[in-house]
Amino acid sequence: MPFRVYNTLSGQIEEFKPLHASQVGMYTCGPTVYDFAHIGNYRTYVFQDILRRWLKYRGYALRHVMNLTDVDDNTIRNSQAAGLTLRDYTEKYIQAFELDRQLLSLEDPEIVVRATDSIDDMVKLIQTLVEKGYAYSSEGSIYFRVAAFKNYGQLAKLDLAGIRDGARIDSDKYDKNDARDFALWKAPKEGEPFWETPLGPGRPGWHIECSVMSMKYLGETFDIHSGGVDLIFPHHENEIAQSEAATGKPFVRYWLHAEHLIVNGEKMSKSLGNFYTLRDLLAQGFKPSAIRYLLAAVPYRRHLNFTFEGLQQAQQSIERLRNFRYRLTRESFPAGENTAFEERARAACQAFEDALDDNLNTAEALGAVFTMVRDGNTAMDRGEFRAGDRAAFLETLARWDRIFCVLEDHDHERLVKFGFIKPLTIEVADRVESTDAAQAVIGNGHPGAAVTALPTDEEISQWVAERDEMRRKGNFARADEIRQNLHKAGVILEDSKAGTRWKRK
Numbered sequence: 450m451p452f453r454v455y456n457t458l459s460g461q462i463e464e465f466k467p468l469h470a471s472q473v474g475m476y477t478c479g480p481t482v483y484d485f486a487h488i489g490n491y492r493t494y495v496f497q498d499i500l501r502r503w504l505k506y507r508g509y510a511l512r513h514v515m516n517l518t519d520v521d522d523n524t525i526r527n528s529q530a531a532g533l534t535l536r537d538y539t540e541k542y543i544q545a546f547e548l549d550r551q552l553l554s555l556e557d558p559e560i561v562v563r564a565t566d567s568i569d570d571m572v573k574l575i576q577t578l579v580e581k582g583y584a585y586s587s588e589g590s591i592y593f594r595v596a597a598f599k600n601y602g603q604l605a606k607l608d609l610a611g612i613r614d615g616a617r618i619d620s621d622k623y624d625k626n627d628a629r630d631f632a633l634w635k636a637p638k639e640g641e642p643f644w645e646t647p648l649g650p651g652r653p654g655w656h657i658e659c660s661v662m663s664m665k666y667l668g669e670t671f672d673i674h675s676g677g678v679d680l681i682f683p684h685h686e687n688e689i690a691q692s693e694a695a696t697g698k699p700f701v702r703y704w705l706h707a708e709h710l711i712v713n714g715e716k717m718s719k720s721l722g723n724f725y726t727l728r729d730l731l732a733q734g735f736k737p738s739a740i741r742y743l744l745a746a747v748p749y750r751r752h753l754n755f756t757f758e759g760l761q762q763a764q765q766s767i768e769r770l771r772n773f774r775y776r777l778t779r780e781s782f783p784a785g786e787n788t789a790f791e792e793r794a795r796a797a798c799q800a801f802e803d804a805l806d807d808n809l810n811t812a813e814a815l816g817a818v819f820t821m822v823r824d825g826n827t828a829m830d831r832g833e834f835r836a837g838d839r840a841a842f843l844e845t846l847a848r849w850d851r852i853f854c855v856l857e858d859h860d861h862e863r864l865v866k867f868g869f870i871k872p873l874t875i876e877v878a879d880r881v882e883s884t885d886a887a888q889a890v891i892g893n894g895h896p897g898a899a900v901t902a903l904p905t906d907e908e909i910s911q912w913v914a915e916r917d918e919m920r921r922k923g924n925f926a927r928a929d930e931i932r933q934n935l936h937k938a939g940v941i942l943e944d945s946k947a948g949t950r951w952k953r954k
């Protein structure tokens with residue numbers, strides 16, 4: 450089956466057919482960099498990452514553009530309060546966003562652009578709109594004339610007449626001819642940063658940014674535009690109006706929107722005390738991989754109810770997958786093969802692919818692989834699994850993980866690297882000693898924090914080997930001592946038929 454997506458514009462599931470066979474053009478609205486992004490934002494970014502990875506899995510070359518909104522009312526207000534230039538203030542949150550993205554294994558878009566680096570292009574598009582009669586000036590600001598664009602409301606399914614006079618599309622407090630009109634260019638206010646341009650002094654409105662940056666890198670018509678459902682109106686509706694009024698061509702072919710994340714059944718808000726940034730969750734000891742898994746597990750068009758129990762279950766699910774892969778690679782099985790099992794592994798792969806082709810049904814894609822894990826574990830426990838069956842199972846797991854990205858455990862290494870947790874220290878003199886596992890979380894971690902005495906994988910493996918030898922020799926006291934010391938350093942040992950496996954807490 451071909452890849453099908455729900456297109457907000459048509460209101461239907463459609464087969465995805467890119468404009469150019471060779472490359473898919475995709476634009477995603479990035480963050481406004483005035484604060485740390487919250488988990489509701491990351492729900493959307495994880496969905497977009499799954500979409501990215503799925504397009505590539507299906508063989509498309511991808512050109513993905515994302516903006517960083519580094520000028521708007523919030524960034525201006527906060528930078529002034531902090532006594533910093535807009536650039537310096539937003540830089541901190543851009544870096545934080547990049548770290549968060551790496552922690553969550555979000556791939557980098559091919560092109561990431563700051564709004565303030567594209568002011569000239571915005572000025573040109575606004576000039577075009579003025580020339581064509583779609584925009585007008587008023588007291589130094591320039592507005593889009595909604596009444597002049599006959600298709601306004603097509604994305605949000607609005608009845609234009611239904612937008613009563615006085616109902617504000619835009620929250621800007623500027624003089625405009627019609628309450629529905631929105632600002633393309635804003636006259637400078639006292640003390641605010643502004644740009645001297647052929648339009649006069651001022652700064653761009655938010656909506657014009659995305660029209661300009663998407664078309665600049667992807668052309669006047671491109672394949673996919675995506676964001677959270679809260680962006681459908683007015684942001685994306687306004688983007689369509691600006692772009693299509695200027696070019697006379699269709700702007701975007703497929704609009705994909707992710708539903709809201711709610712927390713314990715309630716809307717996330719600071720006043721309810723259920724508002725979480727990624728950093729808040731890391732401070733509580735949750736792992737980035739578990740957060741990614743939970744955010745990916747619910748299909749993007751459904752509300753995602755975020756709970757701590759859900760996060761714990763996500764952690765357990767990941768462990769189950771990793772344990773299964775560990776058995777596949779380390780346990781010994783009788784020679785030969787059992788074609789029925791191989792067939793199940795292939796069927797699981799097919800089911801996982803079919804699920805993602807079906808408008809990225811991640812829940813079914815997870816279900817497919819867990820059915821395979823259950824069957825595989827049962828076959829191993831019963832002694833029916835054969836050495837020749839390994840490859841098909843490993844292949845399915847690997848393909849699945851190209852999208853979900855949780856099988857490799859990078860959590861600890863990344864958290865240390867970015868300064869979110871202090872490195873564990875462990876000294877070996879005559880015997881293994883260690884400090885307590887350092888779980889202290891440093892709020893605003895800096896990249897490149899020194900990793901001094903973190904026990905390396907190799908060192909841990911040596912201690913594990915020494916412990917195994919002690920157990921063989923019957924020196925259980927020493928073996929237990931090694932286990933305890935490793936435990937203090939945040940390393941957990943698990944003994945099984947396949948030998949001793951270790952992992953970091």
Ligand SMILES: [Zn+2]
Pocket residue numbers: 477478479659684
């Ligand atoms: Zn946008």
